[in-house]
Amino acid sequence: MNRILRLVFENFKRICTDERNAAEESSAVGRTDGGWRNTKNILSALLLSSSVFLSAEEWYRHTIPNGIEIISRAENGQKNFQPKRLELSDDRVIIDFRDTHYNPKIFTGIRRKNGVLKADFSTVLRNGKRISGHVVSRVTEHSANRILWDYTLTLSEPADFGNCYFGIGLNEAMLGRTVRLLSEQEESVVLDAEKEGCLHHGPWNRPVREVKIPLNRGELTIRNFPYPGKRHSVSVFKYGKKQGHIRLWAAYRPVRELKYSMEIEYAPWESEPIPLRRAGNMGLADSVADDRRGGWTDQGPDNDLRIFPAGKHRFGPALFDVTDPATNNGKAVMVFANPSRSYFLREAALPVGGKHFDYLYLLHCTAWSSKKHIAGTIEVRYGDGSTQKITVRDQYDTANWWSTQNVENAPCVWSSENFFSTVGLFMTRFPVDPSKPIESLLFRTGNQSVWCVVGISGVRGKNIPFSFHVDRETPLLFTDGKKWKLFRYTFQPFYIQDHSAYDLSFQSGSVPAGSLGKLRVNGEHFVFEKAPDKPVRFWGAKQIQEANMLRDRELKLFPKLLKQLGYNAVRLHHFDELLMKKGAKFEIRPEMLDRFFRTFAAFKQAGLYVTLDLFTGRVSGFEEMHGKTAHIYKILSWYHPSVRKNMERFAAVILGTKNPYTGMTLAEDPALISVGLINENPRLETHEEHKYPNAIAFWNRLYKPLFDAWCREKGFPQTDRPAPALWAQFQTENHIRAYRHYRNVLRGLGVTVPISDISNSSNLVLAPIRSNFDYTDIHWYFDHPTVSPGFMPPFLYRNTSSLSTLHETPLASISQRLKGKPVMVTEWHFCVPNQYRAEGGAAGGAYAALNGVSGAFDFNPILWRYAWGEPMSGDYIPMGMFSTLEDPVNFYNALITSLLFLRGDVKESEKEFLLRVSPEIFRDPNALLYSNYGRKWMAQPLPSFKVFGAVGKIGIEVTDGKGTPGSFDNNELLKTYRKEDPFSELRKRGYMKNGEIVSSTGEITVNPSKKQLKVITPRSEALVQAGEAQKGKLLSVRKNTTFSNVFAGALDNAPLSNSRRILLIHTTNVMPSARFTTHRGRLLQYKTGCMPYYLRKGSVEISLKNRGRGQAKLYALDMHGRRIVPIPFSEQNGTITFRADNDLGKHSPMAYELIRE
DSSP states (O other): OHHHHHHHHHTHHHHHHHHHHHHHHHHHHTOSHHHHHHHHHHHHHHHTTSOOEEOOSSOEEEEETTEEEEEEOOOSSOOOOOTTSOOTTOEEEEEEETTGGGOGGGEEEEEEETTEEEEEEEEEOTTSOEEEEEEEEEEEEEETTEEEEEEEEEEEEEEOOSSEEEEEEEOGGGTTOEEEEESSSEEEEEOOTTOOEEEEEOOTTSOOOEEEEEOSSEEEEEEOOOOOSSSOSEEEEEETTTEEEEEEEEESSOEEEEEEEEEEEEEEOEEEEEOOTTTOOBBSOOSSTTSSOSBTTSOOTTSSOTTSOSEEEEETTEEEEEOOGGGTTTOOBEEEOOGGGTTSBSEEEEEEEEEOOSEEEEEEEEESOOTTOEEEEEEEEETTSOEEEEEEEBTTTBOBTTOOOOBTTBOEEEEEEOSSOEEEEEEEEEEOOTTSOEEEEEEEEOSSSEEEEEEEEEEEOSSOOOOOOOOOOEEEOOOBTTTEEEEOOOOOTTOOOTTSTTOOGGGGOSSSTTTTOOEEEETTEEEETTEEEEEEOEEEEEEEGGGGSOOHHHHHHHHHHHHHTTOOEEEEESOTTTTBOSSSSOOBOHHHHHHHHHHHHHHHHHTOEEEEEEESSOOSSOSSOOOSSHHHHHHHTTTOHHHHHHHHHHHHHHHHSEETTTTEETTTOTTEEEEEEESSOOSSSSOGGGOSSOSSHHHHHHHHHHHHHHHHHHTOOOOSSOOHHHHHHHHHHHHHHHHHHHHHHHHHTTOOSOEEOOOSOOOGGGHHHHTTSSSEEEEEEESOOEEETTTEEEEEEOOOOHHHHSTTSTHHHHTTOBTTSOEEEEEEEEOTTOTTGGGHHHHHHHHHHHTTOOEEEEOOOTTHHHHTTOOOBTTBOEEOTTOSTTSHHHHHHHHHHIIIIISOOSOOOSOEEEEEEOTTGGGOTTGGGGGOTTTGGGGSOOHHHHGGGGTSEEEEEEOSSSOSTTOEEHHHHHHHOBTTBTTHHHHHTTOEETTEEEOTTSSEEEEGGGTEEEEEOSSEEEEEESSSOEEOSSEEEESOOSSEEEEEEESSSSOTTTOSEEEEEEEOOEEEESOEEEETTEEEEOSOEEEEEEEEOOEEEEEEEOOOSSOEEEEEEOTTSOEEEEOOOEEETTEEEEEEESOBTTBOOOEEEEEEO
């Protein structure tokens, strides 16, 4: 013991330094041995400040003033050991006198010397009498895994403690395990998690010789403790719901001096690795993707497991020995086939050599995983000729290596990161017959997932625990109570009260649409040909499916409703398949085309302009059928002659057929403002279909003749394996050529309005292509869910604030604006049920206006349930992820955006920040990372650039020179960029001070860390806050109780300070009835929500400086704009103050109308 103390003291400073360096090294390479070294260093350092530690390889124990603490780590991927921050799966055993660790004040005057602890003792007995004495505790190390504890308590006088025992406390992780009590016979006691109180008493009047407690990495045995005579010597209890407890009875009579001792021994579980050397077919590293050689899953150097070190790894009871590929012809692991990787193993046999085990442990994972898949099977062949079949189920006995989430029978025991993803390995155990020798193991693929087996271990021992914390989802429940209010309103989907505070019809402009002539491009703005000096903006709604073919009732009401909501345009979308008869023959459904034209005419007559895309989801009408998904035809439209002709034919029908309800074709109609060719069709992306050579013969047959012809034209050598730069150049030039062809076709049909393409993707390599378009068309969503195939639930949301990072506001897509050209965001939405979406109207509208966006189209199919064929009746009023009218929060966001953006309350910035892109950016290695899922962020405008959009206009400048002075280079930004700090460049250039970013116009101030936004314009102000108070120029809030948005906008076009009619909005959050869960801070939704809704209760004191003429009156409004109740307020010195509370009995107001009469 003295030797240990001396060595620790002499090396204390070195340990502190080495521990930090080792942690950094271990983290960098994903090492687990580094984590163990750090553990021992931390424990050794703690020795000086707390007590005596006894180091051993498998268990951690130290003395505490009243006993001994023992910890056994589960090793579930944890790199560092911190006694005060145990993981849920770690074992903790505390042995002490009468559970006194719960009350450490009993011990005072603690002295330590030469391995002996002395302390003064004082406590109150059950009869109320205080008793005092002193304690001497000595720990003697007999071997690395065996210690002797001697404990002497001497009191001032005999004392009856009532229950005099030494306790063994067992933490929650140990519940469910079996403790063994050994006397003349063995008794097994299960620490039942469901029971409480006394679980078992040991034998009456007979001593228990040993208590055996199973730990994560071995078995703890306590023996040679005194028998108190008579009665029981050991009892097992369950304290509450989370604590197991064993009592070693010390005395059944009053004591003055208690001498007690016990021997504590730890025995690691016996584990023996089963080598994969003979059966391994893949290494850990892969140099070239899809070459059928190399390693791991054959997905290339950025998506392999090279970060996992070969050699020995200990996880819980199992020791694995991972083969070093360098010593085994590049082979280390067994990777089993599925249909997409048919060249992997079908089966593999491993000799075991007649050894006996209780369990087989696997270190493994899957790729291309699914809950429905069988990863594979294991046939255990015993020496007597019998066999045992083990089925390994994906997402139950193992899991996807791109996940680190524990599953039912497999904890993630190791994790790190490669360039693509966070990656992990899982450990599973299967019981085998310990009485029979195992001769061999036969592994077979399930031919569904790709099954990757990294290590196998045979383990011996009884009652070995396999308990770990399953990282389960937590149900999220909403109830009518303190925080949430049950919220219903009479849903009339086409009704806003005429001339109410919600009626923003004045925003739509002249009637009918097109009265100012056709739309033209004038620099970075759109203008009408009869008003060439007046920039025009569009705030639009998107129509989906049959909402593009309205029936009589909708034709009368729906265009009017859109105008009232403040929209002046619509985007017709997802209509192409509905216009076609099913099948390969190109045949238009005349009744649907008639309804389509009639709907177009109704929008035009209401003063709503129209944009559309020519291809979205059509799979019918293609004479040469190439597949069942629209995605295939999107690709073929740029290469395949017959598909291209088909596209042209469809365009001629839509744009070249006379509309009987307007008397002109859509190409001639000035109500049509723009045409998008193909919805969301970037070519230079990660999708496998865009790669050449391709694993699928169809794509090779398509690409090869075209690529070969292009190479001949350019004078390049022909090759079947083009370098990434060459393939990107081909794709770039081919897309430009195809776009020009389609544009000429449309011009031949009489289309004169702006034309664009590639409406998604932020890859910089697309900029030279987009520079050929008339305007940039881009899509943006905040917290768009991750969905299952077929757009089925569960829907996974990050549920964060866009203000926290800022670059995820519309600035994410606005960064694609090209210098000198307009930009339209033709899909736009703050998605339901993000809890912070109340910020959407202020953040979206303000930053779109600041950046000079020419059009934004809310992906808000108000009839979206109608469009998808589902009813809207009774309580089934759906609130979907893209809802606006059905979602009160986004309903008010739409009104705010209309005023801030469409009306032009927020000024466009004159300051510009540009990112330089070369016309030959396809030669830039970083830009070519667009095809690498894990690194593609390096091929896009970095967040550290996007956040400059909070100051001024951001965009891209395609130039072969140095570009505009002060412009940015993405590769230079990469050198200093850190994901955790996207604001470093802003601070360096002086645009972020004290955590705030102020726009060049002075109208917008944001504080990301506080989730706080302030928009101040002459006609409107908006305040978004998580805190209690915030001040604008005229508008201020106090006593805010939850995250909220407060907005004030003049409705009479007067300045807000003198306006006589003002719309005030106060929104928090509204959640639909649906099944929600949370997991790792994220939100999962298992069904589209519906009424009844739950309103997040919130109140705030709102003050507004207003000196308009007339007597002020204030009314709360319902969801249709009707005045429902007058609201009391005070008015002093030109300031009106009132309490906005969305819980007013039967009323739940979220908006107010201030008028002066």
